[in-house]
Amino acid sequence: MIKHELGKRIRELRNQTGLSQEKFALKIDMDRTYLASVEAGKRNISIINIDKIAKGLNVSISKLFEGIGENNE
Amino acid sequence: MIKHELGKRIRELRNQTGLSQEKFALKIDMDRTYLASVEAGKRNISIINIDKIAKGLNVSISKLFEGIGENNE
DNA sequence: TTGTGACTTGTAGTCCGTG
DNA sequence: GCACGGACTACAAGTCACA
Numbered sequence: 754m755i756k757h758e759l760g761k762r763i764r765e766l767r768n769q770t771g772l773s774q775e776k777f778a779l780k781i782d783m784d785r786t787y788l789a790s791v792e793a794g795k796r797n798i799s800i801i802n803i804d805k806i807a808k809g810l811n812v813s814i815s816k817l818f819e820g821i822g823e824n825n826e
Numbered sequence: 827m828i829k830h831e832l833g834k835r836i837r838e839l840r841n842q843t844g845l846s847q848e849k850f851a852l853k854i855d856m857d858r859t860y861l862a863s864v865e866a867g868k869r870n871i872s873i874i875n876i877d878k879i880a881k882g883l884n885v886s887i888s889k890l891f892e893g894i895g896e897n898n899e
Numbered sequence: 900t901t902g903t904g905a906c907t908t909g910t911a912g913t914c915c916g917t918g
Numbered sequence: 919g920c921a922c923g924g925a926c927t928a929c930a931a932g933t934c935a936c937a
Contacts, residue, residue, distance in 0.1 A: 755877045755887075773900060784932060789902060797930065799872045799911080804828040804895055814828075815891040822877055822887040846919055857913050862921065869911070872930070902937080911929070917922080 757794030758821040759803075764792045766810045766817070781809035830867030831894040832876075837865045839883045839890070854882035 767777050774792070778785040783805065790796050791806075807814045840850050847865070851858040856878060863869045864879075880890045 755873055759873060775900070784934095785900095786902080786934080787932060793902070795903090797872045797874050799870045799930065800828055800832060800876065801870050802931085803873065807895065813891065814895040815888045815893070818886070818888040818891060820888070822880065848919070858920095859914080859922085860912055863912095866921080870930090872911070875912085904934100904936095906934085907932090909929105909931075911927100911931105913925100913927075915923105915925085917924105918920105 754794065755822050756797060759798070759818070760792045760794035762817065762821055763806055763810070766812065767792075770810065777809060781805050827867065828895050829870060832871070832891070833865045833867035835890065835894055836879060836883070839885065840865075843883065850882060854878050 767774070770777065772780065774788050775785045778788045783802070787796070788806075791798050791802075803814060803817070807817045810817065840847070843850065845853065847861050848858050851861040856875065860869070861879075864871050864875075876887060876890070880887045883890065
């Protein structure tokens, strides 16, 4: 499922920045618990917030989705 | 704005397939008018539907976003 | 520091039309 | 074939208390 793949990927990249969910959420002006649920793959996140997160991670959206969403599960 | 860039990109790729909005929407089981508004950059589309469109266009999401979302406008 | 259930509000998304 | 609108329902956005 794309939501879970994306969530995992976001968590990986965020961990690489060394920031906690809280710090990162603060940085991109997003609620911490919302970010947590996105990382957990529970939210059908929209493009505006994907863009926000990608910018916070300093990667393009294309880069963010690299290697994911290729198959249906 | 990311919504507009994405809409334009989707339209380009859809045109390359030779399908009308209606035919393409039907193919991916999406509402015709909704697809139109997405292409027009008016909708904050969610990841599930982005995935749906990418699959219909036979490209990865990463490929779909190639070259867009790099700057703020 | 992170996960989760529950909740309200705004809008995503659907279905019916029109020129 | 497409842009646009009205009216509706489903669900994402955003926030909270608590674990």
